[in-house]
Amino acid sequence: MRTDPEKQLRSILETVETLGACRICFHDFYRHILEYIPDVPLFHQNRYCMSMKKMFPEQTQRCIRFDRNAVVRHLELHPGQFFKLCPFQVLELVVPVRKEGALCGVVFLGPFRAAAPLPPDSLITTPKGLPRPVPEQLPPLDRQGMEHLANLGYMLSCCISEIIRDMEQPPAAAPAGRKALIEQFISTNFNKGITLGMLAEFLNLSESRTSRLLKEYFDAGLTELVNRQRLNYAINTLQRAEVSARIAAQRAGFGSVEYFHRLFRRETGMTPQEYRKRHQRSER
Numbered sequence: 001m002r003t004d005p006e007k008q009l010r011s012i013l014e015t016v017e018t019l020g021a022c023r024i025c026f027h028d029f030y031r032h033i034l035e036y037i038p039d040v041p042l043f044h045q046n047r048y049c050m051s052m053k054k055m056f057p058e059q060t061q062r063c064i065r066f067d068r069n070a071v072v073r074h075l076e077l078h079p080g081q082f083f084k085l086c087p088f089q090v091l092e093l094v095v096p097v098r099k100e101g102a103l104c105g106v107v108f109l110g111p112f113r114a115a116a117p118l119p120p121d122s123l124i125t126t127p128k129g130l131p132r133p134v135p136e137q138l139p140p141l142d143r144q145g146m147e148h149l150a151n152l153g154y155m156l157s158c159c160i161s162e163i164i165r166d167m168e169q170p171p172a173a174a175p176a177g178r179k180a181l182i183e184q185f186i187s188t189n190f191n192k193g194i195t196l197g198m199l200a201e202f203l204n205l206s207e208s209r210t211s212r213l214l215k216e217y218f219d220a221g222l223t224e225l226v227n228r229q230r231l232n233y234a235i236n237t238l239q240r241a242e243v244s245a246r247i248a249a250q251r252a253g254f255g256s257v258e259y260f261h262r263l264f265r266r267e268t269g270m271t272p273q274e275y276r277k278r279h280q281r282s283e284r
Helices: 005-020 047-055 057-077 143-167 178-189 196-203 207-218 222-240 245-252 257-268 272-279
Strands: 023-027 082-085 091-099 102-114
Touching: 005 023, 005 143, 023 057, 047 057, 057 082, 057 091, 057 102, 091 143, 102 143, 178 196, 178 207, 178 222, 196 207, 207 222, 222 245, 222 257, 222 272, 245 257, 245 272, 257 272
Parallel strands: none
Antiparallel strands: 023 102, 082 091, 091 102
8 A cells, every 4th residue: 555645755854854953945846746745845944044035135036046057057067966055155955856867856955054165066156246144053064964964865865756756656456558558668768768679578569569559559659759758858847947958858868959959849839948938937
C-alpha cells in the first residue's frame, strides 16, 4: 500500500529542518512537487530575509533574479548541490531535485552566516549597491556544519525524487497494457537516444510488431512521439526557468538546436524566445 506522499514529505521536511536548524524553501520549476503538497514554501520567509527586503524593497527583484538566473546558470556548471551567498550575504545550501536525470526543481536550506571559507564550487555575490548587510543575527555555519547540512540536503533530494518516481509508477495491482507501457517508456526515456529496437526489447516484441502497434495506438511513428514529448518538456522548461533555448533543447534531448527551432516554430507559430517572453510565469 502506498504511503500518503503529502504526509510523508511533510514529515521529511520537518525532520530536515529540525536536524539542520534551518528553514526550507522550494523553487518548483515544473510543478512536480506542488502536485503532491500544494502549499510548500516558495518564498524566503525567514525573519532575516523578510527584514532585509523590508529595509531595501527596491532590491527585491534583484534577489529574485539571483535565485532564478544566477542559481540556474550555476547548476549548468555544477549539477550537484552547492552553497550560495546571496546579495544580502545569506548563506544557503542549494539542492537540485532531479527526475530521471532532468532538473525539475531546487530546494534551499538556510539561512546561515558563513563562519568558514566556502567550498570552491560555491556561488558567491557581493552586495554591490547595498549598504553592507550585517548578518551576525544569523546562526553561524562552520566547515563541519556545512558537511552536516550537505548530507541532509543529499538525503532530502533523494527522498523527494523517490516520492515523485513512486507516485508516477502505475499501481502494481493493475498491470499496464501495451499502449500504457509505450507511453511510460517514452515518458521516462524521451531525453535519451531512444530507438525502435530499445522499445521492442522493452515490450518483448519484434521491431516490426512494435512499429505496427505505434501506428495502431497513436497513428504515428516513434520519432514523432518522442519529439512531441521532447517539445512539451522544452516548453515547460522555457515557462518555468530562465534558461536559453539551447539549454532547453539539450535538456529535452534534441541533438540539433536548429531542428528544435524549426519544430518549435512549426508547432507553436513562434520562436522559443518569443514563446518564453509571452508565457513565462514568475515563481514568486
